[in-house]
Amino acid sequence: xxxxxxxxxxxxxxEGYEMQYIKEAFDTNWIAPLGPNVNEFEKELAAKVGxxxxxxxxxxxxxxxxxxxxxxxxxxxxxxxxSLTFSATANPIIYQNAIPVFIDSDYETWNMDPNALExxxxxxxxxxxxxxxxxxxxxxxxxxxxxxxxxxxxxxIEDAAESLGTIYKGRYTGTYxxxxxxxxxxxxxxxxxxxxxxxxxxxxxxxxxxxxxxxSRDPARHYQHSELGFNYRMxxxxxxxxxxxxxxxxxxxxxxxxxxxxxxxxxxNLPGVKMMPVNxxxxxxxxxxxxxxxxxxxxxxxxxxxxxxxxxxxxxxKENIESRPIWKPMHMQPFFEKYDFIGEGVSKEIFExxxxxxxxxxxxxxxxxxxxxxxxxxWT
Numbered sequence: 505x506x507x508x509x510x511x512x513x514x515x516x517x518x519e520g521y522e523m524q525y526i527k528e529a530f531d532t533n534w535i536a537p538l539g540p541n542v543n544e545f546e547k548e549l550a551a552k553v554g555x556x557x558x559x560x561x562x563x564x565x566x567x568x569x570x571x572x573x574x575x576x577x578x579x580x581x582x583x584x585x586x587s588l589t590f591s592a593t594a595n596p597i598i599y600q601n602a603i604p605v606f607i608d609s610d611y612e613t614w615n616m617d618p619n620a621l622e623x624x625x626x627x628x629x630x631x632x633x634x635x636x637x638x639x640x641x642x643x644x645x646x647x648x649x650x651x652x653x654x655x656x657x658x659x660x661i662e663d664a665a666e667s668l669g670t671i672y673k674g675r676y677t678g679t680y681x682x683x684x685x686x687x688x689x690x691x692x693x694x695x696x697x698x699x700x701x702x703x704x705x706x707x708x709x710x711x712x713x714x715x716x717x718x719x720s721r722d723p724a725r726h727y728q729h730s731e732l733g734f735n736y737r738m739x740x741x742x743x744x745x746x747x748x749x750x751x752x753x754x755x756x757x758x759x760x761x762x763x764x765x766x767x768x769x770x771x772x773n774l775p776g777v778k779m780m781p782v783n784x785x786x787x788x789x790x791x792x793x794x795x796x797x798x799x800x801x802x803x804x805x806x807x808x809x810x811x812x813x814x815x816x817x818x819x820x821x822k823e824n825i826e827s828r829p830i831w832k833p834m835h836m837q838p839f840f841e842k843y844d845f846i847g848e849g850v851s852k853e854i855f856e857x858x859x860x861x862x863x864x865x866x867x868x869x870x871x872x873x874x875x876x877x878x879x880x881x882x883w884t
Contacts, residue, residue: 509871510864511826512691512792517752525744537718539740545747546701552750553668553676555684555703557710560738560746561717564665564687564700569596570713570736571683571702572633575659577602581632584624586616586644586663587833588851589637593663594834602632606835608847612781614854615644618652620847625656627846634660638667638677639831640860641693641760641791642780646672646680653681661685665700668693669757669789678703688742693756693791694749696742759865760790763872767793767861770876774883776811794830796857811882813859819878820862830858 516522525541534540542560550558561567577583579601585594587606597604607624610617616636625631634653636644646662653660664670664678665687671677678684684703688696704710715721720733738746768779772795780794797813817827832855835845862875 506824506874509825509862509867509875511828511860512693512863513866514690514695514697515756515865517748519751521748521751522745523748525747526741529741529744534740537735537737537739539743541740541743541747542738545738545743545750548747548750549686549701550703552753553679553684553703555679556705557707558701558703559710559713559717560743561700561702561713561736562738563592563698563736564663564685564689565592565596566717566734566736567685567687567700567702568593568635568661568663569599569734570717571661571685572596572600572602572635573716574683574702574704574706574709574713575633575661577632582628582630583633583635584621584628584631585635585834586637586639587835587845587847588614588639588831588854589663589834590665590831591834591837591839592665593635593637594840597635604834604840604843605631606833606840606843606845606847608845608849609639609851609854611850611854612783613645613786614639614642614780616649617847617850618645618648621649621652624846625652625658627844629656631656631658634658635663636660636681637663637665638670640780640794641667641670641789642782643667643670643672643677643786643788645783645785646677650680659683665689666692666791667789669753671787673785679705682706683709688746688749693760693789694746694753696738696746696749699738699742699746756865757789760793760863761788763863763865763867764788764790764793766872767795771795771879774880790863792828792860792863794858794860796854797859798857813857815882816859816879819882820875823874823878825862825875825878827862828860830855830860 660681717736
């Protein structure tokens with residue numbers, strides 16, 4: 505069988521930056537959920553994106569959880585949450601015993617629709633927080649969303665788990681809201697194998713998050729806990745991986761962009777194909793290259809044999825190539841379908857018609873041409 509092509513897999517630096525920091529952790533015996541790599545990774549990531557403070561945590565999910573807690577979200581509170589996302593965005597709302605209200609996307613960004621958000625504010629003026637996502641590295645239209653949040657005096661949390669390195673109007677995503685969240689899961693643009701980061705210009709709240717994430721241990725000689733705590737801190741070893749990965753972030757963004765532009769150039773002229781939207785104000789990190797299909801019936805085909813995303817996924821999988829459906833919206837999920845949804849169903853259409861193409865930064869030109877041949881073959 506031919507070598508597997510992955511959707512998006514870990515890509516360590518050719519220079520070996522990660523091993524330098526890992527070796528340092530072993531040599532100094534800092535094999536713990538604290539240490540110099542954790543402290544420096546926080547500082548270096550904050551400096552990279554241009555924000556005052558950061559807390560290195562065990563996952564992006566943990567970072568969202570801590571952002572909600574820091575924003576004061578508690579039992580019975582309403583949180584507006586983008587529907588078109590991975591479940592890790594919405595799950596922490598439930599951890600806090602709060603109530604999600606799911607907001608639709610628009611076609612222009614694939615992210616939270618400001619018009620739907622405005623309707624949600626009218627229906628639920630008592631909302632406690634807004635949780636927006638920058639899907640697949642595409643920035644939401646933050647100016648419009650932030651304006652609505654400011655008008656209603658509601659904190660904004662940016663789930664930038666998929667968009668580290670994405671720039672919106674001259675600033676990195678994750679730095680516009682009250683809190684920003686990044687993920688370093690194994691398939692993200694840079695990885696620590698598993699981990700996340702919460703960033704904010706509110707240094708006092710980040711200090712509090714570090715306290716909560718270290719089991720809320722009070723500054724007493726004995727073990728004393730006056731608040732509920734969590735085991736959410738990042739390990740010093742994996743933080744070393746993150747420090748090394750951060751050095752090659754710009755290279756990874758450049759490669760991801762090349763992959764997207766290749767697909768756009770070669771595939772968008774096929775009937776019914778439309779690549780994910782890139783707006784003039786948005787410099788994505790192109791974490792995953794995605795497209796939608798519509799009207800993909802050949803004149804000689806019956807309606808039943810029109811091409812669908814699953815046809816592309818199956819054809820690629822037969823050749824040992826990984827692809828993926830677009831995230832299934834949260835309001836369509838069995839667990840979350842009981843919660844309110846506001847919108848026109850755009851997220852459902854993107855999900856039903858979309859596909860994430862292989863976007864691995866280790867792919868060669870030959871790999872890309874192999875993928876292209878398989879996909880184009882479905883149109884002949």
